[in-house]
Amino acid sequence: MRRTLAALAVAITVGAGALMLGxxxxxAGPLPEPGDNMYRGTPPGSGTELxxxxxxxxxxxxxxxxxxxxxxxxxxxxxxxxxxxxxSTGRTVLSPNHVxxxxxxxxxxxxxLACTDDLAPxxxxxxVPPDADRRQPLIISILGQDRRLSWNSPAPDVPPT
Numbered sequence: 001m002r003r004t005l006a007a008l009a010v011a012i013t014v015g016a017g018a019l020m021l022g023x024x025x026x027x028a029g030p031l032p033e034p035g036d037n038m039y040r041g042t043p044p045g046s047g048t049e050l051x052x053x054x055x056x057x058x059x060x061x062x063x064x065x066x067x068x069x070x071x072x073x074x075x076x077x078x079x080x081x082x083x084x085x086x087x088s089t090g091r092t093v094l095s096p097n098h099v100x101x102x103x104x105x106x107x108x109x110x111x112x113l114a115c116t117d118d119l120a121p122x123x124x125x126x127x128v129p130p131d132a133d134r135r136q137p138l139i140i141s142i143l144g145q146d147r148r149l150s151w152n153s154p155a156p157d158v159p160p161t
Contacts, residue, residue: 038125091126099139
């Protein structure tokens with residue numbers, strides 16, 4: 001009787017372990033490709049608008065947003081690994097003044113093979129929703145973080161792409 005209970009306990013433990021390991025796999029398929037809306041570096045003329053990123057002292061500094069010239073587009077500058085950057089794949093307008101950026105941090109993705117541990121800028125450019133209320137801030141959501149964009153912020157002299 002004791003052997004049967006011990007064997008049953010071992011079988012249950014092994015089965016539970018296999019189920020847990022089977023559920024711990026990352027996304028399948030290839031990593032997302034960078035879209036036409038993004039490029040390495042920062043927008044020309046944006047140097048005075050951007051803070052120096054310091055992920056240890058100021059984790060929010062690795063994602064920065066600002067309006068581009070004319071206010072019809074905005075840029076999201078992400079700082080991270082130059083070999084495994086944040087890749088934006090699109091946007092979803094949640095409300096006229098709230099835009100969610102669909103993005104993957106490839107540094108955190110198990111499909112990435114080797115990533116450099118540096119802080120390289122990547123710029124993502126998107127159109128402002130046409131019905132945005134310019135009396136209210138524009139909220140940009142990306143990678144689980146929200147940024148507020150004021151319409152009164154001085155826009156760098158950068159044409160939208």
